[in-house]
Amino acid sequence: xxxxxQRIQKLIEDHxxxxxxxxxxxxxxxxxxxxxxxxxDELVDEYHTVNILTDPELREAIKSFSNWPTIxxxxxxxxxxxxxxxxxEMYASxxxxxxxxxxxxxxxxxTIHVSASACKVIRDAMEDGDDxxxxxxxxxxxxxxxxxxxxxxxxxxxxIIDGLTFVFDRSSAGRAEGLSIDFETGSQGSGxxxxxxNQAATVKEMSVQALKEKLDAGEDVYLIDVRPExxxxxxxxxxxxxxxxxxxxxLESLDRNVPIIxxxxxxxxxxxxxxxxxxxxxxNVNNLVGGVDAWSTEIDPTVxxx
Numbered sequence: 001x002x003x004x005x006q007r008i009q010k011l012i013e014d015h016x017x018x019x020x021x022x023x024x025x026x027x028x029x030x031x032x033x034x035x036x037x038x039x040x041d042e043l044v045d046e047y048h049t050v051n052i053l054t055d056p057e058l059r060e061a062i063k064s065f066s067n068w069p070t071i072x073x074x075x076x077x078x079x080x081x082x083x084x085x086x087x088x089e090m091y092a093s094x095x096x097x098x099x100x101x102x103x104x105x106x107x108x109x110x111t112i113h114v115s116a117s118a119c120k121v122i123r124d125a126m127e128d129g130d131d132x133x134x135x136x137x138x139x140x141x142x143x144x145x146x147x148x149x150x151x152x153x154x155x156x157x158x159x160i161i162d163g164l165t166f167v168f169d170r171s172s173a174g175r176a177e178g179l180s181i182d183f184e185t186g187s188q189g190s191g192x193x194x195x196x197x198n199q200a201a202t203v204k205e206m207s208v209q210a211l212k213e214k215l216d217a218g219e220d221v222y223l224i225d226v227r228p229e230x231x232x233x234x235x236x237x238x239x240x241x242x243x244x245x246x247x248x249x250x251l252e253s254l255d256r257n258v259p260i261i262x263x264x265x266x267x268x269x270x271x272x273x274x275x276x277x278x279x280x281x282x283x284n285v286n287n288l289v290g291g292v293d294a295w296s297t298e299i300d301p302t303v304x305x306x
Contacts, residue, residue: 004061012075017047017100020062021072025049032084033072038141039091040074042171043102076100092155092169109157110176112137112166118183118192119162125149134158134165137179139172143199147181147192186213201283203274206261208294215239222254223261225292226273231265235292235304243273256281263288263295265306 002010012018019036023029025047028037040047052059052071063069066080074081076099081087090096097104126133126149136150152158152165157173159166168176180195214221224247225232225240232242240263241247251260260282262270271287278285288294296303 004057005065008065012078015048018075019049020052021049022053024051035084036072036087092153107157107170107173109159110173112159112179114161115182118181121183134167136167139175145194204286205289206286207289208299212299226262226264226270234306237295257283259284261286261288264291266293267291
């Protein structure tokens with residue numbers, strides 16, 4: 001049987017790019033491994049990963065083999081490049097692109113929109129009123145968004161709005177065109193609201209409290225009850241329309257950006273229906289969390305429970 005060192009040597013000889021990591025490419029099991037996977041996924045289609053969590057012997061051997069104490073570890077063309085921090089630095093400087101034989105394309109600064117309220121909150125949060133601080137906007141491949149104060153690097157893409165510098169790494173910049181950042185205050189709390197038109201539409205979860213606020217404000221709410229007639233007779237929300245053939249035809253005629261809210265008894269059937277309409281191209285699809293039962297217990301106790 002080959003020794004662990006021999007196994008490692010064969011792996012880095014047989015594959016141009018080898019990442020020794022915790023977890024697998026599609027399911028990293030630590031943040032550092034996930035970050036290196038994110039970088040590699042952006043730059044190359046194919047690379048080999050080794051899950052050291054399933055092989056304790058290899059896990060210890062790779063540390064002595066590379067003389068590097070932590071995981072993940074990246075090898076390219078048989079050469080050890082480093083762990084997460086070094087890979088990030090090489091990516092930012094363009095050195096990783098050279099190692100992988102990839103031409104570094106130009107990345108244009110995205111057009112983004114930041115509301116006056118968001119700018120004010122950011123400026124107020126800056127330590128000692130340091131208007132020179134940068135706001136790093138991170139957008140992951142699955143469009144999770146994060147805002148932090150951090151200095152810009154040489155490879156970052158910068159956008160200046162109202163005297164504030166927003167910085168993006170190259171991959172985030174490519175996902176940021178048309179991004180909107182706002183700060184909202186409401187009964188459910190305050191926080192940043194980030195809207196990204198590049199993100200694939202997903203079903204949104206709406207609370208019964210948020211629905212009530214919309215109804216109380218007189219908003220034109222398109223609320224649809226997906227339950228059969230027998231259940232609707234037991235309990236219903238006055239503003240809801242039953243999902244009849246006529247309503248289905250009405251839906252087909254709507255602009256695909258019109259907000260729609262589906263509800264059922266507890267939220268399971270309505271979510272499935274919401275996902276079905278999402279697949280038809282509707283982009284602002286909501287599922288009422290807890291359904292009519294939550295409406296009864298949290299908003300209107302006159303609505304019967306069943």
